[in-house]
Amino acid sequence: MENNKVITVTSPLLPSLDEFIPYLQDIWNRKWLTNNGHYHQELEKALCEYLKVPYISLFTNGTLPLICALQALRITGEVITTPYSFVATTHSLWWNGVKPVFVDIDPVTCNIDPDKIEAAITPKTTAIMPVHVYGKPCDTEKIQAVADKYGLKVIYDAAHAFGVEVNGKSILEAGDMSTLSFHATKVYNTIEGGALICHDEKMKKRIDYLKNFGFAGETTIVAPGINGKMDEVRSAYGLLNLRQVDVVIEARHQVAIKYREALHNVEGIRFMEDIPGVRHNYSYFPIFVDADKYGMTRDELYFKMKGQDVLSRRYFYPLISEFSTYRGLDSAAPENLPIAYQIANSVICLPMYYGLEDSEIERILSLIIK
Numbered sequence: 353m354e355n356n357k358v359i360t361v362t363s364p365l366l367p368s369l370d371e372f373i374p375y376l377q378d379i380w381n382r383k384w385l386t387n388n389g390h391y392h393q394e395l396e397k398a399l400c401e402y403l404k405v406p407y408i409s410l411f412t413n414g415t416l417p418l419i420c421a422l423q424a425l426r427i428t429g430e431v432i433t434t435p436y437s438f439v440a441t442t443h444s445l446w447w448n449g450v451k452p453v454f455v456d457i458d459p460v461t462c463n464i465d466p467d468k469i470e471a472a473i474t475p476k477t478t479a480i481m482p483v484h485v486y487g488k489p490c491d492t493e494k495i496q497a498v499a500d501k502y503g504l505k506v507i508y509d510a511a512h513a514f515g516v517e518v519n520g521k522s523i524l525e526a527g528d529m530s531t532l533s534f535h536a537t538k539v540y541n542t543i544e545g546g547a548l549i550c551h552d553e554k555m556k557k558r559i560d561y562l563k564n565f566g567f568a569g570e571t572t573i574v575a576p577g578i579n580g581k582m583d584e585v586r587s588a589y590g591l592l593n594l595r596q597v598d599v600v601i602e603a604r605h606q607v608a609i610k611y612r613e614a615l616h617n618v619e620g621i622r623f624m625e626d627i628p629g630v631r632h633n634y635s636y637f638p639i640f641v642d643a644d645k646y647g648m649t650r651d652e653l654y655f656k657m658k659g660q661d662v663l664s665r666r667y668f669y670p671l672i673s674e675f676s677t678y679r680g681l682d683s684a685a686p687e688n689l690p691i692a693y694q695i696a697n698s699v700i701c702l703p704m705y706y707g708l709e710d711s712e713i714e715r716i717l718s719l720i721i722k
Contacts, residue, residue, distance in 0.1 A: 367592030414533025414546030620646025
């Protein structure tokens with residue numbers, strides 16, 4: 353066993369090169385590289401079926417669907433969101449000239465706390481943008497109840513939630529729209545890529561105009577659109593990866609089981625359990641370090657692991673609300689976000705990917721278990 357091999361926090365899911373080459377040959381023969389080509393259309397169809405959603409629009413990355421969702425729903429003013437996410441969530445608001453309003457998170461799920469949303473609503477609030485953090489479903493019913501009461505739109509950042517279902521129903525059905533990321537680090541990837549999920553044909557058409565400069569015909573522009581299209585090469589790659597994603601999710605599940613079995617008696621280390629009725633995708637395996645009980649701070653453990661070539665990540669640290677663009681906002685004040693600060697300062701996401709070997713899992717665990 354190579355004991356000096358670097359163990360990365362993630363590793364990309366790749367389709368078989370032998371299977372990919374004929375697809376590339378076909379793309380070369382067709383000479384249609386982008387703009388709603390054959391494989392783009394095939395992937396949209398296949399993803400609708402796999403994800404159990406009516407309409408999906410592919411994008412070249414996972415940030416543009418967020419930006420376009422806000423445009424498509426004409427969101428203005430203020431949007432209530434979480435400080436505990438990847439920065440793209442809030443950046444999409446900033447790019448639309450919308451003010452983010454941060455609300456604290458639930459200590460168990462790490463998702464936005466639905467019981468704290470109502471207090472943050474002002475006359476300028478037009479929408480809520482929650483995140484299914486680590487692929488754990490938000491309390492969509494409570495969030496929708498608040499949205500309905502105040503006439504707000506709901507856009508879910510579901511970047512982590514590919515294939516996640518609650519009682520057999522896709523989590524992507526919740527709210528007005530949901531967005532996905534197909535970045536190389538995700539459970540399912542198209543190298544770079546993303547998607548926007550909506551619930552009716554008219555909105556799907558509007559989104560497709562928005563991601564293609566607003567073209568509705570050769571000489572007709574119906575909206576000030578952007579260029580967000582996915583190309584044929586990545587669409588074909590995505591079709592192949594879709595074939596193996598179920599096997600991959602189950603392999604990740606087995607890694608999670610091994611982590612939980614080994615860590616359940618370690619004092620000062622907490623992790624997330626599966627939620628009954630939820631089909632999880634095991635996109636991340638976060639642990640939370642209680643320094644007093646564990647005898648070591650989160651950062652001490654993080655750097656100890658790094659020193660032994662085991663690369664974990666402090667997802668999500670620091671909070672979005674701590675970055676210079678947002679820290680001046682009233683809602684970014686630390687006293688407004690005590691749980692988010694506590695979680696951000698205690699989290700480590702352990703290596704989690706298809707192909708992580710038992711010997712590597714043992715090596716990771718040996719650094720955590722004293």
